[in-house]
Amino acid sequence: MAQLKARYASEGVRAAQSKPVPFYSVTEEEWRSIPRDIPNVIVLLASWLPLIALNVYLFRFAYRDREELELGGLLTFSVIAACVAVMWAACRIAPWLALTATAALYLILQPVGVPQLVLLGSGAFFGLLALTGLFNQLRFIARLRRWRALSTSTVDIPPEQRSRLHAYRQLPKTLWYLALGSMIYPLLKLVWQFFTDAKQVVNALDRDRIDSLVIGVMALALCLVVVLVRFIEQRLAGHLALEIPLARGYGPLSFTAVGKVVPAEPLSGGGCDCTDPGREPKTLEYGQFAECLDNCRVHGIAAVNNLSPAEFLRVADQPWVWGEHVSDRLVRRGDRMVIAGLSGWDSMPVRLEVRTVFGQGRQAAANYLPRRAAEPRKRQARGLHWRDGADNTMQVEQFDPAAMPEFERISLAGAGIDGYAVRVRSKRPFICGHPVG
Structure with a gap:
């Protein structure tokens, strides 16, 4: 009883601290119609490679006798780390940095002459x-603002998820460590x-x-400029909270799928050994997942293989x-999720744990999470x-009919999945695109 009271009290505090935000359900057509941008890899290559070539031309050919352009002594660990941090952090503002560097070189x-024309x-x-x-x-932000204006309801963002939307958390921790290290290392050497x-x-x-x-x-x-x-x-x-389709071949987002875990x-x-408090x-x-144990009485190999076909279809999408x-076949047509924090290209939205009725499809399994909004070379x-x-x-293991004798195959159409489940003794099932054997 005391544990239940503590749980209800914590949920009450959590609800009180939650922040309501406008909610909009995005149709497949709206998500598909988001205009393409220049792929991230092309933006980075088109920014850094010409800038490097420009510096090589200036340092080694046009102004090889200028002392202020002598960089031989700067090829150190801290400088290389700083350069990597700059290129990593820049993302889609890389052209602005290249433009700023070019203007600085000009000043x-x-x-005069050829170097002036090159610059x-x-x-x-x-x-x-x-x-x-x-x-x-x-243009992307204008689309988001229009959806926000069309929203007719709100959802609550819990405080722990809202904290992940802070601007400084849009950059990976490794990047912060790299940037700080590139500054602290030479500072310590100077102090010494x-x-x-x-x-x-x-x-x-x-x-x-x-x-x-x-x-x-x-x-x-x-x-810090990127954070700003x-x-x-x-x-x-x-x-803005958006209900979006879990779409791989269109839209501005790609997705991470977390496997071998349970909530x-x-x-x-x-009865679950994966989440046993002891x-x-x-x-x-x-942190929202626990490792899925092969010997678990609920989620283990034997437990899965002992399910009847009807029971198996009820959990086949997990x-x-x-x-x-x-x-990737596990993603069903119509799977959807609610995200927050999408604010344009390079933003890193988070998935919200919103329990609601999805009017345009079904709620996707919790294992699917949005990644940074980045334009790939080919969305399809x-x-x-x-x-x-x-x-x-x-490392995804593939089914080998010669070495893995099956004991049952089940059509996954009843679960909304395109394919067949091939059940093998002492192993978890395999998903195949067509009947095997």
Whole structure:
């Protein structure tokens, strides 16, 4: 009784802290009609490769005798880390950074003749690329604002999910560590040099280390600029929860599928070894899940193989059933989810745990999560990114009829899945696109 009271009290506090946001259900046609943008990989390559080529031309050919362009002493770990952080963090603002760098070179060098034409041409190219990206971003945000204006209801965003929408969390932790490391490492070396020097004179500090520190500070500053841009885009788009189709071949989002896990919340009837409170749980990257154990009395191999065909079809859409034999075929036509935090390209929305009636389809399994909004080269060729609970790429095992004798095959049409389940003793079932054997 005390545990129930504590649970209800915590749920009451959680509900009180939740924030209602406008809700809009996006149709397949609306999701499909979101205009394409320049693919991310092309934006990055078109920004950094010409900028690198421009610097090689200026440093090695046009102005090879200028001392301020001598960078041989800057090829250090911290500088390389800073450059990687800059290229990683830039995403779709990379053309603006390339344009800024080109303008800075023009002001420093005051070029004439061929170098001037090269710099002006590079600046024009980067400017056109930057303006194209800005236009596409504003067009996407305008679409989101229109959906927000058309919303007629609201949903609550729990505080723990709302915290994941903060602008600074739009950048991966690894990127922050890389940027901070590129600044802290040369700083520590300078501090050590200063205090181990008998004279302790600032002017005697290593100039290359100072330059490395400046570059590290610039890398961290860039991360903060990206956060500021994300913050502005979030304010322009406004807070909005969207019910969207789990679509791989169209729309602005791709999806992560987390396999070999079950929901971390213990089953009401008990009996599940995966979520047994007495078991030491394995720490997972996705905290809302628990590792699916092969010997679990509810989710294990024997439990799955003992299900009748009718019972199997009721859970066939759940990735835990298949273990490492998962497939993109598990996504049913009409599967949908509710997300928040979509504010344009490069935004990183989160899936909301909203229990509602989906008027245009069915609620997708909790294992499917949205990824960063990034334009691929071909939307039609986009697939799910299968990861395990530790966020490692799953090695999907394929069915081998010669080595794996089946004992039953079940058509998955009754579960809304295109394919067949092939059940093998002592293994989890395989999903195949057509009858095998």
